[in-house]
Amino acid sequence: MANNIQAIRGMHDVLPEQAPLWQYAEHIIRDVLGAYGYSEIRLPIVEKTELFKRSIGEVTDIVEKEMYTFEDRNGDSLTLRPEGTAGCLRACLEHGLLHNQVHRLWYYGPMYRHERPQKGRYRQFFQLGVEAYGMAGPDIDVELILMIDRLWKKLGIRDKVRLQLNSLGTIAERALYRETLVSYFQGHLDQLDEDSLRRLATNPLRILDTKNPAMKEVVANAPELMAYLGDDSRNHFNMLTATLDDLGISYELNSRLVRGLDYYGKTVFEWVTDELGAQGTVCAGGRYDSLIEQLGGKANHAVGFAMGMERLLALVEMLDTVPVARPVDVYMIRVGEKAEKEGLRFAETIREEIPGLKLQVNCGGGSFKSQFKKADKIGAEYAIILGDDEVSRGEVGIKSLRHEQEQQTLSQPQAIAFFKEHLQSR
Incomplete structure (x- = not known):
């Protein structure tokens, strides 16, 4: 008798008794997004591999290690989407949505990364993505943070998450900072792990995001990017924090917050929790104004965030107060x-x-x-x-x-x- 076929490792089923929790959270998410005037866009799961190499960066962990990439019958290199921002921007450029227009968009669905499966981290995972195009000021950054804050309150988990902020400045400001950072770490090579030694030559800012406790001290003493920001980047960030202060939104400044994708600039943020062990990031995002030009569009402004549903639901489930609808009346x-x-x-x-x-x-x-x-x-x-x-x-x-x-x-x-x-x- 043939053995039963099992699901692929890291790609899990959502069973009927689990589905009501998903539906509950999805319903609240749709309501909150609608309250801020965001429109849904539905995107392909498969894109050309070049899209992610140009957007995410060829020397990132995602592109180097984690993407599900294959050749189709025509010999084209295709990839199961590892994130949604690049595909959303590709769609907007392809359909002419960014020319002298402002758009607030959201999408939802499965993403794919070949990582080591563990609680809160899967090879197929569901993600909510929200993107806003055509707005330069920090007010749209604030609106996204307010929207997420409202979502936490609606789900009853506001006290389980906290907001961290940083600014990555412009490409030119990061280039200047990078030189200083590389020089600093070259003086401490004996304290760097294998991943950090590799990143030193390719993406040194990612060393600041290391989870290796043995490197905590050397990273803590590294120079900070904030000191290299120009007036425009500094003013943008100061206006952002001042507005959040006025609105009563609490936050932490985290100078080591750099995000794992190359396309971010100026504002970056994460909502983190201490409730889920090592998988502490529940929602993350920031500005990525330069990405539009990288993908062939005219210079424009963009900001957004992504939220992993599995981690979000793990937090909501802890409350044990989710009203579960009766499957049959x-x-x-x-x-x-x-x-x-x-x-x-x-x-x-x-x-x-x-x-x-x-x-x-x-x-x-x-x-x-x-x-x-x-x-x-x-x-x-x-x-x-x-x-x-x-x-x-x-x-x-x-x-x-x-x-x-x-x-x-x-x-x-x-x-x-x-x-x-x-x-x-x-």
Whole structure:
């Protein structure tokens, strides 16, 4: 007998009992995004590999180690998207959405990175991405932070996360800082791990983001980028923090926050938590004005963020207060040839009369007793009982499965009225 085929390591199923938590969070996310005037854009999962090499950077961990890349039958190099910003920007450039226009967009779906699977880190993971184009000032940076803050409050996890901020300045400012940083680390080569030695020649700012505790001291003593910022970058950041202060949004300044993608400049931020062990970043983003030109567009302004759903849901699940919707409100029990036919017709009438009611009809036969067991197991609140006798009288039985109440016999119109009164308002 053949062995059962298992899911690919790091690519997990969301089972029916887990789906309500996802639906709950997704519903709140959509409401919050709508409240700020953001529109949904739906993007392909597969893009040309060159898109990610040009946007993320060829010497980043994502491009060097983590992308799922393959050749299709035409010999083109394609990649399962490891993040969404590049694809969103590609779509906007391709369809002419950035010419003298302002856009606030969001997307949602699976991303793919070949990493070591662990709690909160998967090879297929779901991500919410939000992007805003055409706005230069720090006010749009603030709006994104306010929107995330509102989302935390709606989900009930505001006290479990904290905001960290930094500025990466411009490309020219980072180039000057890079020289100083490389010089500093070259004087401490004996304290650098293998990854950091490699990054010293390719992407030295990423050394500041190391998670190696043995390098904590050498990183803490490194020169800070903030000292190399020009007036424009400094003013942008000062206006951002001053506005957050006025609005009562608390934050921490983190001079070592650099983000893992090459395209960021000026504002960068992360929302982090201490509740999930090593996987502490729940949401991260910042400005990436230079990326539009890197992908062939005219100079423009862009800022956005990404949020990993698995980590977000792990936080929400800790509350144990998520209102889980009952999968089925009413279960229809049918016994008898006439009842089998009439039940399907009457079920359609109920669905027409009471939109949103969750009604499941027993299929596959079975005795009254076995069907009642199914109704109870599935969690239905009420059972509709329909036998051939009830059909001949135009009646149904109504039985509460969650409360001590006598079974009622009602006409079909009365049964519809009963469910409208007891269940429609939910």
